[in-house]
Amino acid sequence: MPAKPGRAGLAAARVSRAAALDAWLAPLLDGPSAGVALVAVGSHARRELTPGGDLDLVLLHRGRPDIAGVADRVWYPVWDSGLRLDHSVRTPDEARSVARADLKAALGLISARHVAGDHDLANELRAAVLADWRADAPVRLPELSALCRRRWKAHGELAFLLEPDLKEARGGLRDVHAMRAAAASWAASASGPGVSDAYELLLDVRHALHEVTGRSADRLVFQEQDAVARALGMPDADALLRATAEAARTIAYAADHLWRHVSRRPAPPDGAARGVVRRPVGDGAVEHGGEVVLARGADLRDPALILRVAASAAQAGLPLAPATVARLAEQAALPPDPWPPPVRDALVSLLGAGPPAIPVWEALDQAGLIVRLLPEWERVRNRPQRDPVHRFTVDRHLVETAAGAAARTREVARPDLLLVGALLHDIGKGQGGDHSVTGAALARGVAARMGFPEDDAAVLETVVRRHLLLPETATRRDIDDPVTVQSVVDAVSAVPGRERDVLDILAALAIADGHATGPAAWGTWKAGLVADLARRAAAALSGGTPPAPGRGHLALARHDGAAVRVAGARVTIAAPDRPGLLWGAAGILALHRLAVRTARVVSGDAGTAVLDFTAVPEYGTPPDPATLEADLRRMLADRLDVAARLARRERAVRLRPGVAVPPPRVRVVDEASATATVVEVRAHDRPGLLWRIGRALGACGLDVRAARVDTLGAEAVDVFYVVDAAGRPLTDPAELSSVRARVLEALR
Structure with a gap:
């Protein structure tokens, strides 16, 4: 890892700071130094104290009666200087006892460093603490491992935050x-x-x-x-x-x-030497001590060896030994261009192992083997994704997606294309422009290098180009509209004769991609929409009749009026269709401090509309379902002034400076429907957002025939199918421009 110009001198600055602190602290320990020592622990002991770091000191003594006065002469000047101080006064026996009882104290004292006073006393303490640490290693190291895992669980993984x-x-x-402490125990x-x-x-x-x-x-x-x-x-x-x-x-x-x-370190109970077992796990690979190593006589000239050994480890659910990875990186042959079929088969086998492939891939990546096998990987490697919806860097997201796709290989005719497509679907990120377009061109080249036939390479190119087709269409378009289904059919028909292959791979990839992205990007509602859209497109491809839209919620509607159901986070309303129904309901949800995560509007039979919301509390506990249901019924009966109540609530909210966010975007999507105008709104989510958008559309004299509302992390992606008072789509450019301006104004 080469040093950056701006880093030059930082390490020297830390060492200089430590030396200056030592020189300042030493005179504070005035008087006879025998039997008393000032010892640094923590970052100052390691000479790593940063400008904002805490000073951690221990005053050691051999039972001196005047130690309290000595301590005051040291601590008070430190406090007066403004430095933050963590301090203690101990005899060596007391410090040793504390270290044996307190794991964190032991970790600090292992690296204790003499600052001033009696050298022998400081050395005696450190030697005693290290001796205890080594003697107690069978107990202390599992404690330290558990402490690390609790910390990981609480703070997450640095690389992906x-x-x-x-x-x-x-x-x-x-x-x-922690690793240095383990090494100090001589156990590692x-x-x-x-x-x-x-x-x-x-x-x-x-x-x-x-x-x-x-x-x-x-x-x-x-x-x-x-x-x-x-x-x-x-x-x-x-x-x-x-x-x-x-x-x-x-x-x-x-x-x-x-x-x-x-x-794996504990010895057998009887103290006898445990025999080393070498168990074959694949061609050229054996298990040794819980890790996969090269078999004796493995042919390092074999271009498939690297990926075949990796696949053997993943399929066995075992890690690759670091020494084996290093040897492969130094000595193993790389595959020629194009790859021979065994190399491609080994890659597919590795990805097909599912989640166990992830740590094996990481091992290859740490040794620099991934970028040598796939040079395109360098641009996505460790690339952050400036979107809180994503849990991982781009490269890890790709591997997680491929691992998730392994569970869906039986749903497609070509599992190899699914797995490789999953691995490459975001390969165009960081290249500028639309990553799907850029990635498709890269994927075509990678597929050719991997030795895929021309038509398979074309399928992979289309999969990467269209990997967002199903989730974006299902959540942003009305899938009951024939134009929507036809747009999917047209998109998957880029490779004649392989339309169904492309569609099935895209459907499986959408699920794996959504799960790998994070919980905000995938849920049961979205999964149902994608599956429904894929079924309709498959029916259209086969020349059959697409499945009829579901009408289950219409059973809620009573003949004598409206019906409302509140069941946990799901709120469903069936009522006579009328202008303002959607945003009126959205306003009630906002009044009850519910954030809309999804909303669907479907026009039913006989003038009935069904609204289906998923809404969660902005904070605290959910509202009382009975109260929420009552307010929704009052809104439906025009007995509640939603606008006035929302205005009062907004006036009561204390405004705080917010984090800068991108401006909202409103666009009219051309040719997305033959019967309505499609308006797409993307904005930073905030309370009452759907209410504001709906009111703006209503002020333009528009009626919402269908809607798709989704919140992904802090980003709202809302799509509305609107018609004018005569039930027709808008065609006048001036009217369309006015609608866009009105909605943007409502969002500011």
Whole structure:
């Protein structure tokens, strides 16, 4: 990991700061030094104290009666200086007892460093603590492993967070401290230079963050990232996040290997040497000590060896031994261009292993093998996704999607094209322009290099180009409209004779992609819409009649009026259709502090409309269902002034400065329907958003025939099928421009 220009001098600055602090602290311990010592622990002991870091000191003594006065002479000047101080006064026996009882105290004392006073006393303490640590390693290391896992669960994985905690998250600074403690127990080897370089980078980022903010917080929040990047000589926040992700993944990979090694360490109960078992798991691969290693006599000239050994490990649910990965990276042959069929088969086998393929892929990536096999991977590797809906960097998202697609291979005629398409579907991100278009061209080239026949390569190109077709169409268009289904049929017909292959792969990929993206991007409602749209398109492709739209909710409507049902987060209304019905209901939900996550409007038979909402509390507990239902009925009976009540609520809300968000976008989608005008609105979600949009459409004299409303993280994507008072779509450009302007004004 090469040093950046802005990083030059940061390590030296930390060492200089430590030396200056030592020189300032030493005279505070005045008087006879025998039997008393000032010892640093934590970041100052490691000479890594940042501008906002805490000073952690221990005053050691051999039972001196005047130790309280000595302590005051040290602590008070430190406090007066403004430094934040964590301090304690101990005898060696007391410090040793604390370390044996408190894991965190032991971790600090393992790296204790003499600052002033009696050297022998400081050395005696450190030697005693290390001896205890090594003797107690069979107990303390499992405790440390459990502590790390609790921390990971609480703080997440640094590499994949948009605002990571540099110290506590998985792959952060704390993990290196834990690995060093494990190495100090002699139960594991010290980490290599890659981890050291990654650690130094995270230290530099933390150092720059403290200098930029003037605070000791370790969370790299969005608004500070550009300034921190500049301080480190990096071009922008994305470059900073890519660098921190790479460092964090290096640390996390090493930590996984270390804790795996430690967990296998206990000796047999009888003390006898345990025999080493080598069990074949594939051609050229054997299991050894819980890891997959190269078999004796494995042919390193075989171009399929790398991926075949990786596939064997994934299919067996075992990790690849780091030494084996290193040997493959140094000595194994790479496949020629185009790949021979066994190489492609090995890749498909690796991806087809499902979730166990993820750590194996990570091992190959850490050794630089992935970018050598797939040079296009370099541009998506560690690339952040500036969208809270996404849980992962682009490259990890692709691998997660492929792993998820493995569960759906029996739903398609060509599992290999599904798995490779899943791996490549976002390969165009970071290239500029529409990533689907750019990615399709890249996928065509990758497919040719992998040795796929021409028509298979065309299928992969189409899959990557259209991977968002089904979820976007299902959630943003009226699937009861024949134009919608025909648009899908036209899109999947790019490869004559392979239309059904493309459609089936897209349907399976949509599910895997949604799950890999995150919970905000996929749910039962969206899954149902995508499946329904895929069924209709399949029927159209086969020349059959598309399935009739579901009318289950129409049973709610009573002959004598409207019906309302509130069941958990789902609110369903069946009522005589009329202008304003949608936004009136949305206004009631907003009054009850419910955020609309999805909304569907379907015009039924005999002038009935069905509104189906998924709504969750903005905060706190949900409203009383009976009260919500009563207010909805009052709105339907025109006995509730929704606008006035919302206005009162808005006046009562204290406005706070918000985070800068992109401006809203309103567009009229041409040729999306033959019977209505389709208006698409994208905006940052906020309470009452659907109410505002609906009111603006109503003010234009428009009636909503159908609607698709979705909230993905903080982004609302709303689509409305509207007609004028005569029930016809709008055609006048001036009217369309007025509608767009009216909606935009309502969103400001």
